[in-house]
Amino acid sequence: MLLYDSPVAPNPRRVRIFLAEKGIDIPREMIDLGELAQKSEEFTALNPFQRTPALRLENGKVLTESTAICRYLESLYPAPNLFGNDPLERAEIEMWDRRIELGLFTFVASVFRHTHPKMAAMEVPQIAEWADANRPRVLKALDLLNDALKDHRFVAGPRFTIADITALCAVDFMARARLAIPEHLSHVLRWHAEVSARPGAVA
Amino acid sequence: MLLYDSPVAPNPRRVRIFLAEKGIDIPREMIDLGELAQKSEEFTALNPFQRTPALRLENGKVLTESTAICRYLESLYPAPNLFGNDPLERAEIEMWDRRIELGLFTFVASVFRHTHPKMAAMEVPQIAEWADANRPRVLKALDLLNDALKDHRFVAGPRFTIADITALCAVDFMARARLAIPEHLSHVLRWHAEVSARPGAVA
Numbered sequence: 476m477l478l479y480d481s482p483v484a485p486n487p488r489r490v491r492i493f494l495a496e497k498g499i500d501i502p503r504e505m506i507d508l509g510e511l512a513q514k515s516e517e518f519t520a521l522n523p524f525q526r527t528p529a530l531r532l533e534n535g536k537v538l539t540e541s542t543a544i545c546r547y548l549e550s551l552y553p554a555p556n557l558f559g560n561d562p563l564e565r566a567e568i569e570m571w572d573r574r575i576e577l578g579l580f581t582f583v584a585s586v587f588r589h590t591h592p593k594m595a596a597m598e599v600p601q602i603a604e605w606a607d608a609n610r611p612r613v614l615k616a617l618d619l620l621n622d623a624l625k626d627h628r629f630v631a632g633p634r635f636t637i638a639d640i641t642a643l644c645a646v647d648f649m650a651r652a653r654l655a656i657p658e659h660l661s662h663v664l665r666w667h668a669e670v671s672a673r674p675g676a677v678a
Numbered sequence: 679m680l681l682y683d684s685p686v687a688p689n690p691r692r693v694r695i696f697l698a699e700k701g702i703d704i705p706r707e708m709i710d711l712g713e714l715a716q717k718s719e720e721f722t723a724l725n726p727f728q729r730t731p732a733l734r735l736e737n738g739k740v741l742t743e744s745t746a747i748c749r750y751l752e753s754l755y756p757a758p759n760l761f762g763n764d765p766l767e768r769a770e771i772e773m774w775d776r777r778i779e780l781g782l783f784t785f786v787a788s789v790f791r792h793t794h795p796k797m798a799a800m801e802v803p804q805i806a807e808w809a810d811a812n813r814p815r816v817l818k819a820l821d822l823l824n825d826a827l828k829d830h831r832f833v834a835g836p837r838f839t840i841a842d843i844t845a846l847c848a849v850d851f852m853a854r855a856r857l858a859i860p861e862h863l864s865h866v867l868r869w870h871a872e873v874s875a876r877p878g879a880v881a
Contacts, residue, residue, distance in 0.1 A: 523822050524777055536766070543772035550765035562753035563739070569746035574727055577743075605808045619726050 478503045479521070479529040481513070485580070485644040487528040488678065489541045492640045495675030497552045501530075509593070542572065545637060557637045564632070571623075571631035571638040579616040580645035585609040586652035610654065617660055624662035628669075635670070643670050681706045682724070682732040684716070688783070688847040690731040691881065692744040695843045698878030700755045704733075712796070745775065748840060760840045767835070774826075774834035774841040782819035783848035788812040789855035813857065820863055827865035831872075838873070846873050 478494075480503045481487045494501060506512045506527050513525045522529045522539045530538045530547070538544050549558050559565030588598040589606035620642065623630065630638040646667055649655065656663050670676060681697075683706045684690045697704060709715045709730050716728045724740045725732045733741045733750070741747050752761050762768030791801040792809035823845065826833065833841040849870055852858065859866050873879060 523825065524781060532766075536770075538769050538773055540773045540776040543769045543776060546772060547765055547769035550768075562750055563735075565753075566741050566746045566750035567739075569749060570741055570743045573743040573746060578727060600807065600811060602805060602807050602811065604803065604805050608803060608805065622726065 476501050476533065477531040479506050479518070479527050479531070480504070481506050481508045481527040484508055484527065485584075485648045486526070486541045488644050488647075489640050490528045490530075490544055491678035492643065492675045493545045493548065493557065493637065495678040496555065496557060496635075496640070496673070497548065499548065499552055508597075511596070542576075542637070545640075557635075557640070559636070568631040568636045568638050572636075572641050575616075575620070575630065575638060575642045575645055579613065579620065580641065580648070582609045582612040582616060583645055583648050583652050583654065586613065586654060587648065590653070591651065613649065613652075613654055614657065617656060617663055621660040621662045624666050629666070635673070639666075639670050643667070643676060647671075679704050679736065680734040682709050682721070682730050682734070683707070684709050684711045684730040687711055687730065688787075688851045689729070689744045691847050691850075692843050693731045693733075693747055694881035695846065695878045696748045696751065696760065696840065698881040699758065699760060699838075699843070699876070700751065702751065702755055714799070745779075745840070748843075760838075760843075762839070771834040771839045771841050775839075775844050778819075778823070778833065778841060778845045778848055782816065782823065783844065783851070785812045785815040785819060786848055786851050786855050786857065789816065789857060790851065793856070794854065816852065816855075816857055817860065820859060820866055824863040824865045827869050832869070838876070842869075842873050846870070846879060850874075 478490065478501045480491065482505065506518055508527070512518060513527055519525055521531070521537045524539065526539060528539070528541055528544060530544045532538065538547060546558055549556070559568045586606045586609045588594045589601045589603065595601060620630070627633055629635050630642045646656065656667065658664070681693065681704045683694065685708065709721055711730070715721060716730055722728055724734070725742045727742065729742060731742070731744055731747060733747045735741065741750055749761055752759070762771045789809045789812045791797045792804045792806065798804060823833070830836055832838050833845045849859065859870065861867070
């Protein structure tokens with residue numbers, strides 16, 4: 476297998492942390508988003524949607540979408556389990572993973588993409604008003620996450636799962652959008668400190 | 679089980695088509711988004727994220743997020759299979775489901791939410807420039823879908839899957855955003871006619 480990876484960007488990081496948590500090492504090829512390498516003819520032939528990460532399998536097929544890649548790797552490397560052990564746990568983890576992705580990550584990305592000078596060539600046009608509309612949504616999503624973390628140690632329940640990886644990448648991405656966790660969200664801060672201390676978090 | 683459903687909205691429709699394809703009947707309670715019933719105290723207690731669909735289980739737990747609900751129902755009602763029979767097929771179906779959701783559905787929703795008068799109370803502020811930025815993205819996504827449908831009969835391969843349900847809901851949602859499939863995208867048109875003729879499409 477070969478992983479097409481990119482530094483800095485949060486979606487490739489989701490796969491890197493997943494690999495680190497699993498203790499898996501896969502050869503990598505770097506696709507530099509800053510140089511728009513994901514739009515090259517060569518990479519577009521691998522992924523017409525021009526996004527990283529992508530995983531080339533032994534049979535030549537290319538998988539894209541971080542969640543699909545991670546779930547496939549979980550089938551090859553089942554331990555430690557990060558997607559759930561039975562249908563109900565799997566559903567609750569997927570529910571939380573999507574709540575974080577669609578209800579936090581997307582809002583952070585919108586602020587970043589519509590304000591950061593480095594995104595001017597990729598996000599055309601950058602719309603300051605749309606960034607402004609998303610800032611309070613980030614805070615509302617963090618409020619909801621804080622409420623959930625009152626009741627359970629990790630995002631989807633009592634143990635670390637893929638939903639924590641998605642949430643860590645979303646929350647760390649906030650810095651690039653010039654956003655910070657409000658100090659009164661003590662459960663988010665406690666959770667963030669704990670998951671950031673895991674060895675995989677440096678990936 | 680009890681399904682919290684809403685008419686018209688595309689995400690609840692994903693679950694309804696899934697149930698129809700499976701031949702499952704689940705009691706429903708209607709949550710009227712037009713009256714902002716999803717923001718009521720009662721419904722917020724069930725889903726703090728204030729979205730439909732939601733599925734209340736026998737044990738009182740509430741699952742949300744259409745994909746998580748459908749995957750859970752697939753574990754209870756395995757036939758016909760809609761999520762894939764082995765890890766690789768599951769990964770390819772999830773990849774396509776996400777490409778359609780994040781790379782087509784989201785763009786259509788952005789045009790709808792930022793232009794339709796009925797959304798003025800829910801999408802604040804409506805930003806015409808953001809709708810304008812998403813219209814060409816919808817067309818680009820349809821181009822990519824058309825390319826894929828040259829090679830396979832359905833969105834994720836040779837058979838009907840959850841990715842076709844997501845794509846059908848996204849494409850049908852286009853009408854509410856005043857968008858139409860361009861006439862030269864013959865593979866999308868052929869696919870759309872075929873999946874629209876399935877009995878479940880009326881759900």
